Each structure stands twice: as structure tokens, then as C-alpha cells.
Amino acid sequence: MKKISIILFTVFLNAAFVSCNPESITDNNVPQACCGDGSEVPPPPPKDEGG
DSSP states (O other): OOHHHHHHHHHHHHHHSSSSHHHHHTTTOOOOOOSSSSSOOOOOOOOOOOO
């Protein structure tokens, strides 16, 4: 029983260190350009055929 409690403690401790912070995800949320936003979307660059 003691080994199981030590294993569970280490699992939860590792999960706490590895888990992400939800605030940092929302801070990096930048709106993406989409159709219908009023600006013209530039065409993609031409493909290099001589590669």
C-alpha cells in the first residue's frame, strides 16, 4: 500500500509540473484573418516548377 501511495504522489506531482497554464493559452489567442472581414486576401506565391 505504501508503494501505491508513493507512485500516485509522483504521478500527481509530475502532472502538476507538466500541465499547461490555461491563462497562457488565452493570452496567445490572436484573431486570424478570414473571409468577409473587409480586406482583400493576397494570392498565394507562384509554385517553383524548376526545383
